């Protein structure tokens with residue numbers, strides 16, 4: 001308990017929480033993407049993937065619960081950090097310039113984070129209220145993505161996730177203290193590649209189904 | 212000798228409790244061989260002759276080694292040249308007709324004392340928490356009795372080149388002092404003499420950092436880009452490792 005308190009209290013501790021939960025989400029995204037890509041196998045392949053996943057029963061619920069806890073930790077910690085960092089500079093500069101460290105990804109972390117939360121709420125509630133009793137998940141998807149507005153919003157959300165990853169991925173290595181001149185450039189490149197893969201992987205599915 | 216004319220927009224604040232505002236001054240006939248602070252000296256000279264209050268700014272060595280000087284110049288800590296303190300920034304890096312906006316470091320932990328002068332004693336408080344090693348008095352030990360590999364000594368020396376100017380805090384979008392703390396922790400963590408107190412040092416210095424109201428590092432990397440001594444965020448990563456070791460791994 002003392003250990004938990006010590007971590008939550010300090011700035012590096014909070015940073016470690018963000019990095020750890022972020023790492024878990026990166027892993028989750030890989031699995032999620034791998035599953036989703038079965039869409040390209042057609043309706044049967046995709047539906048059998050969905051059924052296999054659901055047949056895991058209690059394991060699915062455990063995973064869901066774990067993700068929920070991780071999300072709460074990530075969101076609450078992130079919000080605390082956002083507020084603390086605003087308060088750390090009560091008088092703003094009249095002129096601010098970047099010197100090459102800050103990127104679009106890093107500058108927008110709290111905002112892209114918030115947008116992802118909004119997206120997640122929509123994403124999850126769609127599937128809860130879609131009525132899975134009388135149609136397959138594949139049908140739900142094709143129905144949903146027959147609307148160009150939905151396609152557009154979904155792709156926009158995927159890009160936001162990619163932007164969040166473009167900073168978050170390498171950043172979590174730095175936070176864990178894994179920064180070495182020999183491999184840091186590779187990790188940074190890997191982060192960008194991962195972001196592009198997520199954007200392309202998730203982003204092309206609605207285009208494939210809808211168009 | 213080339214000379215240029217500039218327009219300065221300088222933050223003027225009588226005392227910490229005042230509101231503060233920007234004032235515009237003409238800096239005419241500035242030699243490009245001058246340093247930035249010498250340019251301010253010229254402007255101050257004229258202000259004094261006009262019976263006005265000169266612009267207050269901190270400085271001491273004027274050769275980039277003491278860490279007293281510093282201000283935001285057009286949004287860049289210590290100006291736009293990299294690896295340079297404000298006193299070592301020369302006017303040849305500006306062009307005739309430029310408008311230069313000069314502001315003090317902005318941080319909750321650095322209160323403005325007057326104009327461009329800020330109180331950086333928050334750094335001293337962090338140092339007092341562990342930025343030292345404890346050595347018993349007595350006969351001086353022989354030099355080089357504890358072997359230190361050359362590359363490790365170099366890394367420690369790189370970290371120790373921090374002059375505590377505060378540019379990392381000023382440049383950080385989050386107002387965090389992690390580069391400063393990371394450098395101060397690294398210079399000891401790397402050397403055998405620093406190991407005995409390593410655990411207490413990182414926890415104590417970090418707690419003080421947070422307590423003083425500095426922000427949280429989110430790996431924006433603006434600090435290392437603006438550090439006049441080019442100190443790398445590798446030192447922040449090392450501090451994070453020290454923290455993990457001290458807070459999570461050791462009993």
Ligand code: FES
Pocket residue numbers: 269270271272273274275276277278279280281296297298299
């Ligand atoms: S006055 Fe000493 S570093 Fe600039």
